[in-house]
Amino acid sequence: MKEIYLDNAATTKVREGVKQEILNYFDVVYGNPGSFHSKGLEAKDSIEDAREKISKLINCKPKEIIFTSGGTESINLALKGLAKAMKDQGNHIITTKTEHHAVLSTCEYLEKYEGCEVTYLDVDQYGLVNIKDIEAAIKENTILITIMYANNEIGTINPIKEIGELARKNNIYFHTDACQAAGYCDINVENLNLDLMTINGSKIYGPKGVGILYAKQGIQLIPLIHGGGQERNLRSGTENVPAIMGFAKALELAQEEKDSEVKRLTILRDKLVNGVLNNIQKTFLNGHPTKRLPNNANVSILDIEGEALTLYLNEYGIYTSTGSACTSQTLDPSHVVLATGLPYEAAHGSIRFTLGKETKEEDINKVLELLPGIVKILRQISPVNVAAEHIIEARSKK
Numbered sequence: 487m488k489e490i491y492l493d494n495a496a497t498t499k500v501r502e503g504v505k506q507e508i509l510n511y512f513d514v515v516y517g518n519p520g521s522f523h524s525k526g527l528e529a530k531d532s533i534e535d536a537r538e539k540i541s542k543l544i545n546c547k548p549k550e551i552i553f554t555s556g557g558t559e560s561i562n563l564a565l566k567g568l569a570k571a572m573k574d575q576g577n578h579i580i581t582t583k584t585e586h587h588a589v590l591s592t593c594e595y596l597e598k599y600e601g602c603e604v605t606y607l608d609v610d611q612y613g614l615v616n617i618k619d620i621e622a623a624i625k626e627n628t629i630l631i632t633i634m635y636a637n638n639e640i641g642t643i644n645p646i647k648e649i650g651e652l653a654r655k656n657n658i659y660f661h662t663d664a665c666q667a668a669g670y671c672d673i674n675v676e677n678l679n680l681d682l683m684t685i686n687g688s689k690i691y692g693p694k695g696v697g698i699l700y701a702k703q704g705i706q707l708i709p710l711i712h713g714g715g716q717e718r719n720l721r722s723g724t725e726n727v728p729a730i731m732g733f734a735k736a737l738e739l740a741q742e743e744k745d746s747e748v749k750r751l752t753i754l755r756d757k758l759v760n761g762v763l764n765n766i767q768k769t770f771l772n773g774h775p776t777k778r779l780p781n782n783a784n785v786s787i788l789d790i791e792g793e794a795l796t797l798y799l800n801e802y803g804i805y806t807s808t809g810s811a812c813t814s815q816t817l818d819p820s821h822v823v824l825a826t827g828l829p830y831e832a833a834h835g836s837i838r839f840t841l842g843k844e845t846k847e848e849d850i851n852k853v854l855e856l857l858p859g860i861v862k863i864l865r866q867i868s869p870v871n872v873a874a875e876h877i878i879e880a881r882s883k884k
Contacts, residue, residue, distance in 0.1 A: 489803040490849045494689075494781060494842035495638050495666060496807055500732070501691040501843065507735040508693060511728040519725050520714060529727050536734035543741050544683070544700060545674040552699045552717050553730050557665045557686035558588040559710070560699040563721065564661045564682045565592045567707030568630055569602055576627035578603045582615050584822045585634050586663055593632075603627070611827050611884035612774035613642035621652055630659045635667035639822040639838060640773030641782025643671065650679025659705065665689050665697075669740040670748050670779055675700055685737070687729065691843065692736030696729035751780040751841050754850050758783045758839060761854040766861055768874045770881075772823055772836055781841040786828060788872045790864040792819075792837045798860045804853060807838050827884035831870060832877050 491499070500508075511532065517525030519533055534548070541548040554560040569579070581593055583606045596602035605623045609615050615633060631653050636643045646662055653660035661682035664673055668685045675683055682705065686697035701707060701720075713722030763769050768788035787795065792808035799806055808820065819833035828836070839853070 487803045488849075488852075489805070490852060491805050491844065492839040492841060492849075492853070493805050493807050495838065495840035497688045497694065498691045498842055499844070500693055501736070501739065503739060504692050504732045504736045508728045508732040511731050515727065519727065520716065529725075533725055533727060533730055536730050539734045540698060540737060543673070543737055545676050546700055547703060549718065550700055550703055552701060552720050553725060553733075554697045554699055554721060555695055555726075556688070556697040557586075557663065557684050559721075560684040560686070560697045561586075561588040561661075561663060562592050563699050563707060563710050564684060564701070565589070565596065565630070565632060566600075566710060567720070568659060568661075568682070568705065569596050569600055570708040571706040572629045573600070576629040577601060578605070578625050578628040580605045580607065580620060580623050580628060580631045580633075582607045582609055582633060583825045584609050584613055584615075584637055584639075585632070586638055586665075589632055589634070589663060590821075609642075609825055609884075611881045612777070613637055613640050613772075613822065613826050614774060614777065615644055615649075617645065617648055617652060620649060624656055624658065628656070628658050630661060632661040632663070635662045635664040636671060636779050637773065637822060638666045639820055640784045640826070641666075641778040641840075642773045643667070643777045643779065646678050646680070653681075654679055666779060666782075668737065670744060670751075670781070673741075675702075681705060687733040687736055690736045690740045693729045693732040696726060696733045698733070747843070748780045751845070754841055754845060754847060755780055755783050757847070758841075758850045758853065759785065761850070762787075762857065765854065766858055768872070770828075770832075770877060772826060772828070779840075781845075783839040783841070784823075784836060785839075786823065786832055786836045786877075787861055788832055788835055788874065788877065789868050789870045790835045790861060791868075792835050794864055795835075795837055795860060798864070799853075799856070802852075802856055804856070807840075808836060827881045828877065829872075829880050831872055832880075 517529040519530035537548045537551045593604045659681040663684045665686045669690045681702045683700040688694040709720045711722045770786045772784040823833040823836045
C-alpha cells in the first residue's frame with residue numbers, strides 16, 4: 487500500500503540535497519564555532535556563509551539574521567524581546583484571533599506577566615484580516631503589529647505588504663510569522679515592509695529544530711536565552727551548525743523552485759477541493775478560494791468528526807490532520823475555523839490536506855476515490871445532522 491502524505495503543513499520530509507548538506511557538518515566540519523582554532527573557525531565561517539546566503543534570499547543584511555531553534559523560539563524572541571525592550575515607550579500589541587499558538591500564547595504571557603495590552607482582531611469568513619480594523623486598533627502606545635503571512639490551518643494569505651505600509655506610516659514595528667509562506671510566497675523583507683520575520687526549517691523540507699528571526703537593523707530586543715553571547719548576544723548557546731546549514735540549503739532550493747512548484751500544486755489543490763465539494767454533499771471550503779497557499783485544502787464535511795475521518799484515512803496510508811499539529815492532543819475544534827464564523831458543530835468536521843513535493847495526481851485521485859465512501863460510513867453512525875443552510879447563514883454574518 488502506497489503511503490500518501492498530505493500533512494506537509496505540520497512538517498515536511500527532509501529532501502535529499504538538504505540531507506547531504508547536513509551530513510558534512512557532523513564529522514568533517516564539527517568544531518565549535520566559538521573555538522579559536524582551525525576547526526572552530528571552519529565551523530564559524532560555515533555559519534556566516536549560511537547567514538550570507540539567507541540574507542540574499544530575503545534581501546537583508548547578514549547581521550539582521552538571528553538563528554533560533556525554530557519558529558516558536560523566533561516568535562517568542564520577536565514578541566517578548568521587543569515588548570521588554572520598549573516597555574518605557576509603549577505596551578500595546580495588535581494581532582489576530584487566527585494566529586498560531588506560538589503568537590497567541592506569547593501574547594497571553596505578555597498580558598499576564600509583562601503588563602502588555604493586546605488587541606485580538608476578528609477576521610472575515612475567509613480568514614482575512616481587514617486593514618481598516620488594524621488601523622482603527624492603533625493607539626498612541628502601540629509598539630507592534632504581528633500578523634501571520636499565510637495561515638497554517640486554512641491557508642489564507644494576508645495582505646502583508648499593505649499592512650507593513652500602514653505600520654511604517656504610524657511608526658509601529660511589524661512582525662510576520664512566515665513559516666508556512668516561505669516556500670510559496672515572496673519573502674523579500676523590503677518588498678513586504680517588514681521589521682521582523684519568522685521562518686523555520688521543518689516547513690521547507692529542511693531539518694526540524696532550526697529557524698531564523700529577521701530583525702531589521704536598529705531594533706532593540708531583550709534576549710530570552712543568556713549565556714555565551716552567541717548571535718550578537720541575542721541567542722546564547724553553541725550553534726547547531728548542521729541544522730543551520732541544512733536550513734540555508736532548504737531555503738535556497740525552495741526559492742529556486744517556488745514558481746514551478748506553486749503552479750504544479752495549485753492545479754492539484756484545486757482538483758482535490760473541487761472533487762470534494764462536487765462529489766460529497768454538505769461540504770464547505772475553509773479559507774479564501776484564491777488568496778490561499780497553493781498546497782492547502784481545508785474543508786469542512788458536515789455530520790462527521792474530523793478526527794474519525796483522519797483515523798479512517800490513516801488505515802489506507804493517507805496522512806492528514808484536522809488542524810495544527812501543535813494542538814492535535816486536544817479534541818477541541820480549530821480556533822481558526824471557528825473564527826471564520828463556522829459553528830462549533832460544523833468546525834468539528836474540518837480536515838486539512840496539505841500537499842507537498844512528493845504529491846502526485848494519482849495521490850489526489852486515490853483520496854477522491856476513497857473519501858465519499860468513508861464519509862458515508864461516518865454519517866450513518868453520526869448523531870449529528872446539521873442543515874447546510876445554517877452554515878451558509880452563519881458564515882454570511884461575518
